[in-house]
Amino acid sequence: MKSQFLPALRLTLVMMVLCCGIYPALVWAAAQLAPGHGEGVQVHKNGRLVGFANVGQRFDKPEYFSSRPSAASYHADGSSGSNKGPSNPDYLKEVQARLDTFLVHNPGVKRADVPAELITASGSGLDPDLSPQGAAVQIPRVAKARGLAPAQVRALVQQHTELVLFGPDKVNVLALNLALDALR
Amino acid sequence: MNKELLGIGVIFLTTVLLAVPLGRYLATIYRGDKSWSDFLLPFERLLYRLGGVRPEREMTWQQHLLALLAINIVWFGWAMLVLCTQGSLPLNPDHNPSMTPDQAFNTAISFLVNCNLQHYSGESGATYFSQVFCLMFLQFVTAATGMAACVVVFNALREGAGEKLGNYYVYFVRSITRVLLPLSLIVALVVAFQGTPMTWLAKAPVITVQGDSTFVSRGPAAAMIGIKQIGTNGGGYYGVNSAHPLENPTFLTNAVENGAIVLIPIAMALAFGYYLRRPRLGWMVFGVMTAGYLLLQVPTVYLEMHGNPAITHLGVDQSLGSLEGKEMRLGAPASALWAIQTTVTSNGSVNAMHDSLTPLSGMNTLLGMMTNAFYGGVGVGFLNFFVFIIVAVFISGLMVGRTPEFLGKKIEAREMKIAILIALLHPLLILTGTALAAHLYTGNPTAYAGWLANPGYHGFSEMLYEYTSSAANNGSGFEGLGDNTPWWNISTGVVLLLARYLPIIGPVAIAGILARKKYVPESAGTLRTDTGTFGIMVFFVIWIIAALAFFPALALGPLAEHFTLY
Known part of the structure; x- marks a missing residue:
């Protein structure tokens, strides 16, 4: 032995x-x-640490582009998906409720224009990105809440859209919202 | 969308193209032939001397297994010690607590057997010390354990093999110094430069733009991500593994991490041919594996890109596919690619939540683990496949009325008994475990209400997945399962142990027995094993033994769920 x-x-x-x-x-x-x-790549605003470039955070005020729904409530000392199965009735009710809420807060937007990412939770609960369509559909609301011309906001979204070789195009929500704040 | 399809094609093809030279390289270093990496020889000699092993000592197959088991017992003791006391050990800036004994048992076993089932979340359940000195350590050495066992089989099958089958420690050390360490380093550097943390600082307090106060977990993540992808370990640094934006920050890191999953398993299949100087045999193995893999991969990509029909009913835009549990920087096709590659190998890292996959995609991930031989784990994937080769040789020998032979050695009753026992062990463990858990749950649904996050068929799938993942030493999960309870910690721990060591002992024993037999030169009457016909035979043996055994269970879970949705 x-x-x-x-x-x-x-x-x-x-x-x-x-x-x-x-x-x-x-x-x-x-x-x-x-x-x-x-x-970790830190992001500062007026010299104060407001987040990490790759880590999503909660945005739900009308003047900001909203992040995706999160099962971790965007607490980045944890991480979690919803782990809901595709046929779970409670889950489907929750998704329906998110859609209804979104339509109320974004009057004038048609159902068919709401991308699924805005009513489904991400894998990590910390998804920092939206698809270009996920940002575009929120432009009228954000522009109105800020008293900006929609064209100006659209230009900003375009500027923050990252085209990825072989991968999906994406918009970093934190960077976009900070750029919005910097307009004023 | 087509851009993303092209993307996953590029990831897979690049990996195969890299695996071919890697397969040749593996054969070279394990045979001990001249290689460019021989500059490491003096360093390896130093490791042998400090480790007190004699590299020139040749071992029999039994001595190989003894060496393997002894060193595994040492690692188990170390892991239990660290996990039960991590709260009071150094390198714990977040002040995370020690694990409970049942959770430590599950975690220690699970990392010991290269499974990395995680009933804890890295952010709050482990410390920097245990991540590096316990979990990451085991990720290196258990991957090397599987590779070394596989090389013993290679060695035993070569022409003129006898009692002596090389030195276990040499195979083990070389696997680390010449394969795992350099490849992990490359992956770790890519992710570190794309934004993954590699720091000893504590989690960072942040007040967000909207004024929420929160923390961002950090730590020595990049180093661990390298080996967890390369060594088919899969145990992530963060709770949600490579879905986490710090663990897998960009599409580039995703491509590299994903390629790393299947790189060594494919290379090992090809190395089998190169090692025996019968490259066609390696390509036969690769062909069968790839056919099985694509059969699972293609429909999964299709289903994930087409989204969840229940959400389509809401009338929203689902053109980007099913996105519950997925990340926007990765997208549905790349998530589907990863889901299947991580389950056909025994990796088990995830970049999307498998619990939220559409039902048949979930079934395909299950089937990947149930067959467990389409690429498989580093080393052990080939060992599983080897068992099926033996069965296929025997059956086809009987069919054409010839003595079953493989590589000039007769396959007889003893080898067949071992092979069939190993092949049937896998369904036995999975189905027994699931049956017991389902029995407990239905007997008292209120007492076990915390187990299942989803009702009905999907709830059954969650339990089936947990035992399948344990028996396949995979480590991914339908994470809606509330699995940090004594029942799940202990029962899956037992399954993990049996499902790791028996499928290593069996094939090594078969190969060891074959090595001692008289060599029968090939003649016109020999059944050729490096042909497409034989490949098809192996393919069907795998499907009949491995996949059909599970059909009733799949019908109760994912298939039933599919037909309620579509």
């Missing part, structure tokens, strides 16, 4: 130095050169 366990124990210690000491140290050192220095 000793002949098996002694090398097992020693080799475990040696591999731990390699995999848990040297390897993370290398990644950490390289990350110092990365955007955000490995601490």
